Amino acid sequence: MSKVFLCDHPLIQHKLTYIRDERTNTKDFRELVDEVATLMAYEITRDVPLEKTTVKTPVAVAEAKIISGRMLGLIPILRAGLGMVDGILKLLPAAKVGHIGLYRDPDTLQPVEYYAKLPTDVLERELIVIDPMLATGGSAIAAIQMLKNRGCKQIKLMCLIAAPEGVKAMQEAHPDVDIYTASIDDYLNDHGYIIPGLGDAGDRLFGTK
Ligand SMILES: O=P(O)(O)OC[C@H]1O[C@H](OP(=O)(O)OP(=O)(O)O)[C@H](O)[C@@H]1O
Ligand SMILES: O=c1cc[nH]c(=O)[nH]1
Ligand SMILES: [Mg+2]
Numbered sequence: 076m077s078k079v080f081l082c083d084h085p086l087i088q089h090k091l092t093y094i095r096d097e098r099t100n101t102k103d104f105r106e107l108v109d110e111v112a113t114l115m116a117y118e119i120t121r122d123v124p125l126e127k128t129t130v131k132t133p134v135a136v137a138e139a140k141i142i143s144g145r146m147l148g149l150i151p152i153l154r155a156g157l158g159m160v161d162g163i164l165k166l167l168p169a170a171k172v173g174h175i176g177l178y179r180d181p182d183t184l185q186p187v188e189y190y191a192k193l194p195t196d197v198l199e200r201e202l203i204v205i206d207p208m209l210a211t212g213g214s215a216i217a218a219i220q221m222l223k224n225r226g227c228k229q230i231k232l233m234c235l236i237a238a239p240e241g242v243k244a245m246q247e248a249h250p251d252v253d254i255y256t257a258s259i260d261d262y263l264n265d266h267g268y269i270i271p272g273l274g275d276a277g278d279r280l281f282g283t284k
Pocket of ligand 3: 275
């Protein structure tokens with residue numbers, strides 16, 4: 076069974092409150108999501124292995140550590156996942172970025188695929204699938220299945236807000252994929268929106284409503 080990591084650092088929780096607030100405008104919403112993504116990148120890389128090295132300072136040689144050569148790939152789910160990419164790249168600038176386009180059919184709530192462009196060396200990379208909202212889980216489950224169908228193996232999921240229903244569905248569909256989230260909210264309403272949530276993440280990021 077996959078693990079669920081609740082990123083409960085006070086800075087993340089503080090910023091998430093303003094992200095949820097309906098009065099937060101598009102500019103501030105985008106900046107806050109970007110900042111939280113950076114903070115979550117710090118949390119999601121906690122288990123990255125280090126190796127020993129030495130470095131010459133101006134006065135001596137220091138025993139030091141560097142991250143061992145792991146290659147990362149960020150896979151935002153369009154559109155809303157895009158809002159978290161730059162924030163993560165600030166800490167992981169060597170990561171490559173692949174895009175998966177999915178939208179949720181408003182009637183059936185089923186994910187509909189419309190785009191996929193992945194790094195050519197995606198199979199050699201550890202992947203972080205990024206989407207602020209894990210609602211029914213349908214989109215993230217489908218995106219991860221698309222990656223697995225291509226042979227990808229080491230995958231984590233990063234979201235801002237998860238519904239209990241989405242966490243359960245993800246764990247059943249992909250028990251090998253750990254979930255990193257800043258909150259597990261209460262439930263999904265009849266339209267598949269996370270309650271209390273933040274509304275429609277894509278619309279709030281891009282000002283389309
Ligand atoms: O867990 P699910 O029930 O699948 O719902 C979550 C999905 O819904 C939203 O995308 P949406 O379909 O609104 O597309 P958009 O990002 O283009 O607005 C969100 O960004 C997730 O991708
Ligand atoms: O609450 C929700 C659920 C799905 N997608 C969103 O953007 N928000
Ligand atoms: Mg949307």
